[in-house]
Amino acid sequence: MGRGGSRASPAAAAPPWHALPDEVWEHAFSFLPADSDRGAAAASCRSWLRAERRSRRRLAVANCYAASPQDAVDRFPSVRAVEVKGKPHFADFGLVPPAWGAAAAPWVEAAADGWPLLEELSFKRMVVTDDCLEIIAASFRNFQVLRLVSCEGFSTAGLSAIASGCRNLRELDLQENEIEDCSIQWLNLFPESFTSLVTLNFSCLEGDVNITVLDRLVTRCHNLKTLKLNNAIPLDKLANLLRKAPQIVELGTGKFSADYHLDLFLKLESAFSGCKSLRRLSGAWDAVPEYLPAFYCVCEGLTSLNLSYATVRGPELIKFIGRCKNLQLLWVMDLIEDRGLAVVASSCNKLQELRVFPSAPFDAAEQVSLTERGLVDVSASCPMLESVLYFCRRMTNEALITIAKNRPNFTCFRLCILEPHTPDYITHQPLDVGFSAIVESCKGLRRLSVSGLLTDNVFKSIGAHADRLEMLSIAFAGNSDLGLHYILSGCKSLKKLEIRDCPFGDKPLLANAAKLETMRSLWMSSCSLTLGACRQLARKMPRLSVEVMNYSRGACPLDSLTDESPIETIYVYRTIAGPRSDTPACVQIV
Amino acid sequence: MVMEMMIDAELRLGPPGCDVTVVQPARKKPASAAKRPSSVVRSEASGTDDHDDASPASKVQVVGWPPVRAYRKNAFHAAAEAASARTTAKKGEQGGGLYVKVSMDGAPYLRKVDLRTYDGYRELRDALDVLFGCFSSSSADGGGGGCQFAIAYEDKDGDLMLAGDVPWDMFICSCKKLRIMRGSEAR
Numbered sequence: 001m002g003r004g005g006s007r008a009s010p011a012a013a014a015p016p017w018h019a020l021p022d023e024v025w026e027h028a029f030s031f032l033p034a035d036s037d038r039g040a041a042a043a044s045c046r047s048w049l050r051a052e053r054r055s056r057r058r059l060a061v062a063n064c065y066a067a068s069p070q071d072a073v074d075r076f077p078s079v080r081a082v083e084v085k086g087k088p089h090f091a092d093f094g095l096v097p098p099a100w101g102a103a104a105a106p107w108v109e110a111a112a113d114g115w116p117l118l119e120e121l122s123f124k125r126m127v128v129t130d131d132c133l134e135i136i137a138a139s140f141r142n143f144q145v146l147r148l149v150s151c152e153g154f155s156t157a158g159l160s161a162i163a164s165g166c167r168n169l170r171e172l173d174l175q176e177n178e179i180e181d182c183s184i185q186w187l188n189l190f191p192e193s194f195t196s197l198v199t200l201n202f203s204c205l206e207g208d209v210n211i212t213v214l215d216r217l218v219t220r221c222h223n224l225k226t227l228k229l230n231n232a233i234p235l236d237k238l239a240n241l242l243r244k245a246p247q248i249v250e251l252g253t254g255k256f257s258a259d260y261h262l263d264l265f266l267k268l269e270s271a272f273s274g275c276k277s278l279r280r281l282s283g284a285w286d287a288v289p290e291y292l293p294a295f296y297c298v299c300e301g302l303t304s305l306n307l308s309y310a311t312v313r314g315p316e317l318i319k320f321i322g323r324c325k326n327l328q329l330l331w332v333m334d335l336i337e338d339r340g341l342a343v344v345a346s347s348c349n350k351l352q353e354l355r356v357f358p359s360a361p362f363d364a365a366e367q368v369s370l371t372e373r374g375l376v377d378v379s380a381s382c383p384m385l386e387s388v389l390y391f392c393r394r395m396t397n398e399a400l401i402t403i404a405k406n407r408p409n410f411t412c413f414r415l416c417i418l419e420p421h422t423p424d425y426i427t428h429q430p431l432d433v434g435f436s437a438i439v440e441s442c443k444g445l446r447r448l449s450v451s452g453l454l455t456d457n458v459f460k461s462i463g464a465h466a467d468r469l470e471m472l473s474i475a476f477a478g479n480s481d482l483g484l485h486y487i488l489s490g491c492k493s494l495k496k497l498e499i500r501d502c503p504f505g506d507k508p509l510l511a512n513a514a515k516l517e518t519m520r521s522l523w524m525s526s527c528s529l530t531l532g533a534c535r536q537l538a539r540k541m542p543r544l545s546v547e548v549m550n551y552s553r554g555a556c557p558l559d560s561l562t563d564e565s566p567i568e569t570i571y572v573y574r575t576i577a578g579p580r581s582d583t584p585a586c587v588q589i590v
Numbered sequence: 591m592v593m594e595m596m597i598d599a600e601l602r603l604g605p606p607g608c609d610v611t612v613v614q615p616a617r618k619k620p621a622s623a624a625k626r627p628s629s630v631v632r633s634e635a636s637g638t639d640d641h642d643d644a645s646p647a648s649k650v651q652v653v654g655w656p657p658v659r660a661y662r663k664n665a666f667h668a669a670a671e672a673a674s675a676r677t678t679a680k681k682g683e684q685g686g687g688l689y690v691k692v693s694m695d696g697a698p699y700l701r702k703v704d705l706r707t708y709d710g711y712r713e714l715r716d717a718l719d720v721l722f723g724c725f726s727s728s729s730a731d732g733g734g735g736g737c738q739f740a741i742a743y744e745d746k747d748g749d750l751m752l753a754g755d756v757p758w759d760m761f762i763c764s765c766k767k768l769r770i771m772r773g774s775e776a777r
């Protein structure tokens with residue numbers, strides 16, 4: 001506040017600070033990296049609003065329906081980088097109907113019109129069409145960064161447009177999208193004169209890629225730092241590519257299995273040893289243990305390792321990870337088991353983020369020896385550990401209490417016990433006490449997912465103690481309306497709440513209606529809500545959009561249903577754009 | 591690699607506290623292309639099924655639980671299928687398959703290969719070609735013709751057999767040793 005950062009005016013007395021020219025404020029605001037700080041500054045007075053909005057370069061729209069694209073363009077005319085997010089998080093697990101919305105097209109069109117100098121565009125969980133990509137390629141002369149995460153609706157034809165049209169492209173980052181393969185060799189369309197690529201990630205692409213073209217592209221892009229290949233690139237081609245790009249910092253391997261041949265192994269090992277700057281490694285689908293030692297020479301330098309698609313188990317995996325002494329991020333399958341995590345605990349003391357994914361999420365018979373023990377070990381020995389996502393089959397309150405005591409610095413704690421309603425496997429008690437210990441100890445906790453058998457008591461603790469909590473995910477938990485009431489009446493910083501299959505009803509929702517406007521969004525599915533409550537909520541809070549989704553065949557118009565009708569799913573979010581007009585039949589706005 | 595599912599849109603909501611959302615149909619193969627499935631569901635026992643001999647430990651699967659992304663599920667399915675294919679090949683016969691010695695006439699020492707890691711005769715041939723360089727003079731489309739060497743193997747009974755006659759799975763169960771023979775001797 002008030003840090004003009006300017007030189008004093010010469011001679012006469014300096015102008016009062018509130019009369020300083022806008023350029024001074026714009027310069028001052030450039031030191032505020034957080035959008036929330038800039039927003040707060042902009043709310044102070046008109047001149048700051050003017051200065052801030054005109055100098056804003058980066059814009060993040062966390063809910064594409066919270067404001068209209070035109071609002072964004074009008075308010076922030078000088079933006080160079082935009083990120084827009086669409087579908088609610090539970091869309092990742094199939095809980096959102098396919099045609100729900102989140103079209104990127106209105107944003108792309110508004111941007112093409114209002115932000116011709118746009119350089120970066122990032123979409124997450126949105127529907128991006130080939131048309132969108134063509135418009136992007138044609139509209140922004142200095143377009144540099146395209147990042148699409150968990151999007152769908154486009155094909156390799158759209159990628160061709162980007163490749164041929166974006167002369168200054170630096171980053172093409174495609175993460176976990178559904179991309180239709182039109183068998184178009186889009187990589188060919190990067191012109192021979194094109195050398196500016198720094199990031200190329202096409203790991204989610206399913207089709208084949210012309211290796212020769214890729215090779216030439218990699219060879220001529222001397223600044224390439226991130227290369228993430230797809231599953232279609234075989235192991236021997238990987239070695240060739242690495243030779244052409246020894247400066248690589250982040251690598252996503254293609255398919256990492258092949259029949260074991262000593263000469264291929266040696267070729268790989270030699271290629272990797274040339275990559276002195278390699279710090280982040282991912283991919284490794286179907287990794288075959290015999291080839292893991294080819295990586296040994298880079299282990300020491302690795303800070304990030306994503307083996308979450310590698311179905312490797314056993315001693316080779318553990319030996320490999322044990323050599324990675326400088327890891328800060330580790331994503332693995334539960335095939336690492338407790339004994340593997342014990343090695344992680346003793347070897348990887350700089351670990352900050354751990355994610356353990358289930359190898360057989362639907363098959364209880366497939367027993368993997370990953371229990372609470374692994375998480376306890378890692379949290380005891382890794383002092384910088386602050387973010388955890390852990391899928392397991394059993395847990396105890398005692399383990400959680402120990403973890404909470406060892407690691408008060410958690411910012412993100414997501415525990416998923418695979419079987420709903422699983423109690424403490426030793427005492428058979430609910431896991432209330434354990435999760436309460438987590439929220440009481442970890443004062444900086446921003447994200448929490450709870451699971452297992454839980455009563456309303458755990459929500460009392462969360463509501464009371466989790467002051468910094470921004471996102472909370474609840475499933476198959478609680479026993480009455482009180483549970484939801486504790487959350488909504490507490491949790492001062494709550495932004496996103498997503499709930500499924502909990503016995504929460506209308507009363508706490510209506511009693512805490514005002515809270516919802518302080519939050520970005522609320523998702524509730526398979527709870528005990530009625531249409532009447534939704535109607536009341538919508539009436540009471542005009543700046544909330546209350547979307548109701550029922551999966552019944554042939555969606556009935558809501559008007560014909562009574563207040564008592566049960567509602568399968570609601571999605572409530574604050575918006576300044578009014579009710580959206582692109583809902584499919586199964587989604588209705590109350 | 592991608593197993594898309596079409597969800598039948600009828601879900602029934604149980605009373606509060608009920609931990610299962612039942613989905614009616616069993617899995618259906620999709621007609622067309624790559625849309626992310628709205629949910630992946632396998633129902634191994636429907637709620638109304640009261641057969642006592644239903645498969646053990648199978649239960650109705652809950653939509654969207656556990657919370658594993660569709661993208662990750664698809665990728666894992668493919669890997670699991672590949673891995674289990676290797677495992678079933680491995681579990682073939684007692685002492686059959688697995689690492690076998692490979693000798694080639696005129697080569698100073700033998701090699702060993704793991705038959706489990708190949709999917710068929712072509713791959714075996716390619717692998718042996720890399721190890722011994724025996725087929726590199728022949729054309730890419732293998733078999734017969736002007737090829738100098740043939741792959742023979744010793745089976746469980748000790749007989750020397752020409753590789754390629756029996757289905758691959760049967761072959762790896764019975765093969766004890768491989769021998770690369772000069773074409774002239776193989777006739």
